[in-house]
Structures are given as C-alpha cells and as structure tokens.
Amino acid sequence: MSRKRMPQTAPARRRILIIDDHPLVRRGLKALINAEPDLIVCAEAANPRDGLEAIADARPDLAVVGLSFRDGDGFDLVRAICAVEDGPPVLALTTHDAPLYVRRALAAGASGYVAKREPNETLLAAIRSVLRGETFGARGG
Amino acid sequence: MPSAEPAGSAPKTLLIVDDHPILRLGLTALIESESDLAVDAAVGTRAGAFEAISKHQPDLVIVDLALGDEDGLDLVKEIKARHPKVPSLVLSMHDEAVYAERALSAGALGYVAKHELDQTLLCAIRRALAGERYMSEALQRRLAERYVGGRTLETGSPMDALSDRELQVFRLIGQGRTTRQIAGTLARSVKTVESHIEHIKNKLGIVSSAELAQRATRWVETGRAGYPALLGWGFPPPQKFPGPR
Numbered sequence: 606m607s608r609k610r611m612p613q614t615a616p617a618r619r620r621i622l623i624i625d626d627h628p629l630v631r632r633g634l635k636a637l638i639n640a641e642p643d644l645i646v647c648a649e650a651a652n653p654r655d656g657l658e659a660i661a662d663a664r665p666d667l668a669v670v671g672l673s674f675r676d677g678d679g680f681d682l683v684r685a686i687c688a689v690e691d692g693p694p695v696l697a698l699t700t701h702d703a704p705l706y707v708r709r710a711l712a713a714g715a716s717g718y719v720a721k722r723e724p725n726e727t728l729l730a731a732i733r734s735v736l737r738g739e740t741f742g743a744r745g746g
Numbered sequence: 747m748p749s750a751e752p753a754g755s756a757p758k759t760l761l762i763v764d765d766h767p768i769l770r771l772g773l774t775a776l777i778e779s780e781s782d783l784a785v786d787a788a789v790g791t792r793a794g795a796f797e798a799i800s801k802h803q804p805d806l807v808i809v810d811l812a813l814g815d816e817d818g819l820d821l822v823k824e825i826k827a828r829h830p831k832v833p834s835l836v837l838s839m840h841d842e843a844v845y846a847e848r849a850l851s852a853g854a855l856g857y858v859a860k861h862e863l864d865q866t867l868l869c870a871i872r873r874a875l876a877g878e879r880y881m882s883e884a885l886q887r888r889l890a891e892r893y894v895g896g897r898t899l900e901t902g903s904p905m906d907a908l909s910d911r912e913l914q915v916f917r918l919i920g921q922g923r924t925t926r927q928i929a930g931t932l933a934r935s936v937k938t939v940e941s942h943i944e945h946i947k948n949k950l951g952i953v954s955s956a957e958l959a960q961r962a963t964r965w966v967e968t969g970r971a972g973y974p975a976l977l978g979w980g981f982p983p984p985q986k987f988p989g990p991r
Contacts, residue, residue: 627839627861633772672967700766700839700967721766722814728768 619736620647622663622693624656624682625671630698630721634669637725644732653682660686665693667736671721672699672710680713687714694735698728707742717741757781758875761802762788763795763821764810764837769860773808773837776864783871792816792824799829806875809854811838811845812966815923815931817914819845819852826853835874837867840965844905844913846885852910856880905965907949915942920962 623634623646635646648663650656660668668686672679683695696717697710710718717735719728719742731741762773762785770788777783786802789795792813799807807825811818822834836849839860846857855874858867870880881889908916911932918928929939943958952958 627769628864629769629772629776629860629867631772632775632864633768633770636771636775637768698768706967721768723767725767725771 616643618643618645619666620645620663621732622647622656622659622665622668623649624651624653624659624668625649625698626651627671630671634698637728638732641729644729653685656682657685657689660689660692667696667732668693669696669698669732670715672697672706680709683710683713683715694738696731696735696741711740711742757784758805759784759786759802760871761786761795761798761804761807763790763792763807763813763818764788765790765812765814765816766810769810776867777871780868790814792821795821795825796828799825799832804832806871807832807834808871809834809836810860811836811840811849812917815918815921815927817917819848819910819914822849822852822854833874833877835870835880842882842885846881847889848910848913850879850881857882857885904950908946912942912946912949915939916946916962917966919943919959920964920966922963 618641621638621644623631623638625631625634628651631649631651635649638644638646647665648659650659656668656670659665670679670683670686672683679697679699683697686692686695694716695714696719697713697715698719698721699706699710700721707718717731717740719731734741757780760777760783762770762777764770764773767790770790774785774788777785786804787794787798789798790813795807795809798804809818809822809825813821818836818838822836825832825834833855834853836845836854836857837860838845838849838857842857842859849857855877856870856879858870858880873880905913905916914932915928918931923931925936925939925943929936932939947953947958950958950961952961
C-alpha cells in the first residue's frame with residue numbers, strides 16, 4: 606500500500622484590483638480571473654478616486670484599469686497609480702486598440718495594454734506577463 | 747386558485763451578441779445568477795447570432811450596438827425581418843439620447859446603457875421577455891413630450907441629426923477604418939461613403955478631416971458627442987488615423 610502524499614500548500618493567489626466604470630465589465634473580469642487557480646480579484650472600484658483608495662487599502666499585486674472612464678481621463682488614473690510608492694503595476698484595458706492609445710497608455714506608465722475585444726486568453730496572458738515584471742502589448746505601434 | 751407559474755418551469759433563454767469577450771462573460775454571469783434565466787449562447791458576430799438563433803431559438807436576443815465592423819442596429823433590423831417572433835433588447839455604451847429611439851424604430855423592445863446597474867439590466871430583460879417595451883423614464887418623458895407637442899423637439903445631442911447610416915460611418919471612422927474599408931464593410935462605393943462623410947461634417951459643423959477623426963475616435967472611446975475643448979480632453983490631433991481620403 607503506497608503512502609499518501611502530503612497535500613502541498615497551494616501557492617497564494619496573486620491579487621488583482623479591477624477599476625472600470627462598467628459593472629458588466631467588472632463582473633466579467635471577476636468571473637474570468639477568479640476561475641484561475643493562481644489569481645483572485647481582491648477588490649474592485651468604479652471610479653478613479655475609489656480605485657486609488659483601493660490601492661492603498663487592498664495593496665493588490667496588479668491593477669487592471671479600464672480606460673473608457675466617463676468621469677475623468679483614464680490615462681490620468683494610470684499616471685496616479687504609477688506615482689504611488691511601491692504601487693502595483695498597471696494593465697490598461699480599453700475599447701480602443703489604435704496605436705495612439707497604446708503609446709499613451711504605456712507613456713502614462715502602464716506595463717501592459719489589452720483591447721477589450723481581444724480573447725479572454727490574451728487578457729490572462731497579459732495579467733501573468735505583467736505579474737512576472739514584463740511589458741505586454743508594446744508592439745512598437 | 748391557479749398558481750402564477752407552474753412549479754419548476756424552464757428558465758427563459760437568452761442569446762448574447764457582443765464583440766467584447768469580457769462583456770459576454772459579464773452578461774452571462776449576471777443572467778445565469780438568476781434562477782429563472784439562462785444563456786443559450788454568447789457570440790460576437792452577426793453570422794454567429796443567426797446560427798445561434800436557428801440552433802437554440804432563444805426567448806430574447808441581447809444585441810450590443812457596436813459589433814466591431816458590423817452594426818448592431820442593422821442586426822436588430824435583420825432579426826426583426828428574419829425572425830419576427832424573436833424579440834431583441836439593445837445594449838450600448840452610448841447615451842440613450844442618440845441611439846434609443848433608433849433602436850426602438852429598428853424593432854428592439856428596449857434600450858439599456860451598459861453602465862446601468864445590474865437591477866436595471868435585469869428589469870429590462872424581464873420586461874422584454876414579457877413582451878413589454880423597456881425604456882428609461884427620461885426617454886419616456888422625451889417621447890411623450892414629442893407626441894404632445896406634435897413636433898420634433900431638440901434632444902440636445904448633435905448626433906440626432908445623423909441618419910442611421912451616417913452614424914454607422916461616423917463610428918467606423920472612430921474605429922480607425924479608412925474610407926475604402928468602410929465602403930467594403932457597407933458594400934457601397936467609395937463615392938457613396940465620401941458623400942456620407944460630407945453630410946456628417948456639415949451636420950456636425952466639422953471642417954477638417956482631422957477634427958472628424960478626432961471626434962469620431964472620442965465617440966467610440968467614451969460614447970460622448972460633445973466638443974473636446976469644452977470637456978477638457980486636450981488630446982493631440984491623431985497622427986496615424988487614416989481619416990477620409
């Protein structure tokens with residue numbers, strides 16, 4: 606009779622903060638991310654102010670920022686998060702994938718950029734890439 | 747005493763048509779969290795929509811107005827024509843001032859903005875499933891005033907002046923499409939598209955192609971039709987947008 610292997614302690618899930626003003630987008634992101642064994646949504650926010658508060662309170666490993674904010678410029682939020690000392694890297698999620706927007710998101714300090722029309726697998730790859738300290742989506746466009 | 751519904755009645759089924767996978771996931775999660783509703787399929791294209799309607803015969807189709815290069819308003823009209831018994835509900839990131847009446851005229855039972863709260867969305871879905879129109883109080887008031895006044899009232903949105911087709915061209919420009927690409931998408935000549943573009947510029951008071959591209963891009967990004975200066979956008983003129991040629 607073989608000995609039972611002791612169950613290994615699962616590595617802690619990486620904690621993701623979602624900031625987007627569309628409730629449906631936040632719900633979709635939560636469903637997608639929470640289904641992954643190595644990721645979890647630790648907090649969500651619907652506007653830039655609440656998002657910055659959540660950065661301070663929840664100390665996420667990464668912030669996913671939707672850039673189509675109705676109040677205020679999403680690029681300003683990316684800059685504000687990147688200015689936070691020991692703050693999380695930012696993955697920008699946007700409705701637009703034109704080169705101009707990619708450049709502005711990355712110039713604002715985002716570590717990665719994914720258009721909302723991309724497949725969910727691309728978004729997950731982007732999250733994991735940025736968590737590894739890599740840049741995602743910069744194709745020199 | 748007859749019960750309102752037979753016990754264990756099958757959930758009403760929905761088809762979701764939206765070109766953003768995250769939105770499809772979010773809508774599916776919201777709908778599936780309700781015990782009386784279920785999602786038959788979630789697709790991202792017109793072709794996928796008709797395939798799913800034939801296969802599943804959903805009780806309701808939710809259509810996002812912006813379907814990439816395809817047009818949600820056209821899809822609503824086509825569903826109405828090909829499957830008149832299948833109702834549709836329109837979802838859009840744009841303010842209803844511009845699209846709601848067009849959606850209702852196209853045959854949709856209702857219009858809901860994507861940023862609405864879950865409860866509003868579910869209310870709209872259930873009303874549409876019951877065969878009732880759904881529209882916000884603001885839209886109801888506007889339509890009522892229009893009928894009482896017996897004339898067309900200004901709604902305040904500059905986009906109202908555009909026809910459905912002009913609005914579609916405007917959106918495609920905002921997505922970075924060239925005139926030639928737009929002509930291909932609409933199955934029309936380049937000359938026809940250029941004519942639409944001239945009408946758009948006249949109606950919106952736009953002089954240059956650069957401004958047209960900038961306004962259209964902002965429209966796609968935020969759903970807003972206003973003037974950049976007034977809203978403090980401060981974007982530099984787009985450099986790589988092809989714009990109308």
